Amino acid sequence: MSHPLFTNPPQGGVITLHNGKLNVPDNPIIPFIEGDGTGPDIWRATVRVLDAAIACAYKGQRKIHWLEVYAGEKAFNLFGNWLPDETIDLCREYKVSIKGPLTTPIGGGIRSLNVALRQLLDMYVCLRPVRWFKGVPSPVKNPGAVDMVIFRENTEDIYAGVEFAAGSEDVKLFLTLLKENFPAQFDKIRFPETSGIGIKPVSKDGTERLVRAAIDYAITHKRKSVTIVHKGNIMKFTEGAFRLWAYALAEREYPEQTYTWEQWEKTKAQLGEAAANKQQADALTSGKILIKDAIADITLQQILTRPEDFDVIATLNLNGDYLSDALAAQVGGIGIAPGGNINYLTGTAIFEATHGTAPKYANLDKVNPGSLILSGEMLLRYLGWQEAADKLIDAMDAAIASKQVTYDFARLTDNATEVSCSQFADKIIECLQNPA
Numbered sequence: 347m348s349h350p351l352f353t354n355p356p357q358g359g360v361i362t363l364h365n366g367k368l369n370v371p372d373n374p375i376i377p378f379i380e381g382d383g384t385g386p387d388i389w390r391a392t393v394r395v396l397d398a399a400i401a402c403a404y405k406g407q408r409k410i411h412w413l414e415v416y417a418g419e420k421a422f423n424l425f426g427n428w429l430p431d432e433t434i435d436l437c438r439e440y441k442v443s444i445k446g447p448l449t450t451p452i453g454g455g456i457r458s459l460n461v462a463l464r465q466l467l468d469m470y471v472c473l474r475p476v477r478w479f480k481g482v483p484s485p486v487k488n489p490g491a492v493d494m495v496i497f498r499e500n501t502e503d504i505y506a507g508v509e510f511a512a513g514s515e516d517v518k519l520f521l522t523l524l525k526e527n528f529p530a531q532f533d534k535i536r537f538p539e540t541s542g543i544g545i546k547p548v549s550k551d552g553t554e555r556l557v558r559a560a561i562d563y564a565i566t567h568k569r570k571s572v573t574i575v576h577k578g579n580i581m582k583f584t585e586g587a588f589r590l591w592a593y594a595l596a597e598r599e600y601p602e603q604t605y606t607w608e609q610w611e612k613t614k615a616q617l618g619e620a621a622a623n624k625q626q627a628d629a630l631t632s633g634k635i636l637i638k639d640a641i642a643d644i645t646l647q648q649i650l651t652r653p654e655d656f657d658v659i660a661t662l663n664l665n666g667d668y669l670s671d672a673l674a675a676q677v678g679g680i681g682i683a684p685g686g687n688i689n690y691l692t693g694t695a696i697f698e699a700t701h702g703t704a705p706k707y708a709n710l711d712k713v714n715p716g717s718l719i720l721s722g723e724m725l726l727r728y729l730g731w732q733e734a735a736d737k738l739i740d741a742m743d744a745a746i747a748s749k750q751v752t753y754d755f756a757r758l759t760d761n762a763t764e765v766s767c768s769q770f771a772d773k774i775i776e777c778l779q780n781p782a
């Protein structure tokens with residue numbers, strides 16, 4: 347493939363997929379997108395930490411060849427294009443990438459480039475692990491009880507961007523079609539003349555591949571439960587269907603590894619509650635994973651009041667967006683919330699922080715790079731470079747313990763010294779090179 351945006355051909359090896367497994371050379375080319383706003387600051391900090399972790403773990407035997415690809419404001423300024431096709435092609439070709447946050451204007455302008463990347467590369471899982479690091483300030487009494495892994499469907503839902511603006515010719519046409527073909531549904535629209543319309547596609551295929559990934563993860567990582575989070579009481583044929591398809595998939599494809607609340611209900615109806623309880627207890631004692639569900643609004647309370655009830659979470663796109671930021675707050679905030687967008691079938695993945703571009707802090711070298719550094723740690727594990735990932739986690743623990751932390755932690759920690767984004771990276775690198 348020719349790459350007209352790049353004058354120098356990238357050096358290094360190409361990651362491939364064989365029989366569902368990534369084949370990672372010791373010198374892989376990994377594309378990166380710097381991102382908008384605080385993106386350049388946190389990326390500069392992150393790349394130094396990742397290179398240092400790899401150097402400490404493999405002493406030169408392994409090395410990433412970083413390849414800059416463009417999206418967002420930098421791409422627009424350079425090429426007059428917010429998301430060049432070549433960026434998509436390169437992320438697909440090299441399989442594993444990392445990105446800083448990209449700005450999405452509110453209410454008009456371009457649609458989300460982040461969502462576009464997820465859809466164009468069909469990265470159907472947004473994987474966001476949420477756990478507490480010792481010493482990180484938190485607004486809750488027992489942040490250590492939070493150890494959850496969010497599997498957020500990443501390509502469908504109201505997030506897919508199928509929308510018609512109020513007053514537009516498109517919305518008029520759409521509402522005419524609706525009125526002609528579905529008069530009862532049309533009558534439910536309170537102010538049709540001034541309504542914008544959004545469409546919420548949720549499919550069985552999309553649900554099943556997401557839930558399969560969540561259950562596979564729960565099995566591999568020996569987790570106790572998968573909670574299906576939905577608003578299926580209200581949106582019956584989208585979120586309600588998501589719940590039903592999820593349960594059906596677990597029962598059909600994972601009968602030996604899972605026990606579902608649906609099974610409990612069926613047994614209760616046939617044999618009574620005591621028998622259902624015994625069946626569930628036996629299943630869990632034998633190591634089966636409990637597949638349960640919760641409605642999205644109460645979930646936002648219960649992740650706070652009883653976090654130990656939640657483990658792996660499988661949910662739709664918008665619910666997952668809200669849950670990610672709410673949960674991040676419990677373990678110290680969005681400055682330390684990592685994530686990855688993944689297609690487990692093609693191997694394509696782009697790792698990125700949960701937070702956005704925080705524009706007021708752009709170019710101040712101020713914000714916490716932890717979220718992108720930990721996204722990089724997820725990338726290392728995804729490559730199978732566990733040794734580097736483990737060292738990075740140990741160094742992050744040690745850096746936090748030193749109390750030389752960025753403003754977000756410093757403002758909530760007694761006797762902390764506030765350091766800049768780049769200085770926090772320096773501290774992590776120092777801890778990598780001089781482990782306790």
Ligand SMILES: NC(=O)C1=CN([C@@H]2O[C@H](COP(=O)(O)OP(=O)(O)OC[C@H]3O[C@@H](n4cnc5c(N)ncnc54)[C@H](OP(=O)(O)O)[C@@H]3O)[C@@H](O)[C@H]2O)C=CC1
Pocket residue numbers: 384388446447448449450451460679680681682698699700701702703704705713714715716717754
């Ligand atoms: N995947 C992506 O690329 C994403 C992009 N976005 C986009 O980002 C833009 C801004 O979104 P906005 O809603 O303001 O949310 P942001 O996540 O960008 O920022 C909100 C607040 O979160 C805190 N924060 C964010 N990043 C950090 C960090 N690294 N360290 C410490 N604290 C941090 C700051 O809090 P405080 O003010 O308390 O210091 C900041 O003001 C929008 O255009 C949005 O669409 C949003 C989410 C994801």
Ligand SMILES: O=C(O)CCC(=O)C(=O)O
Pocket residue numbers: 448449450458459460461667670700702
């Ligand atoms: O694309 C955006 O601008 C926001 C995306 C977002 O909030 C997220 O993916 O968590």
Ligand SMILES: [Mg+2]
Pocket residue numbers: 667668670671700
């Ligand atoms: Mg979000």
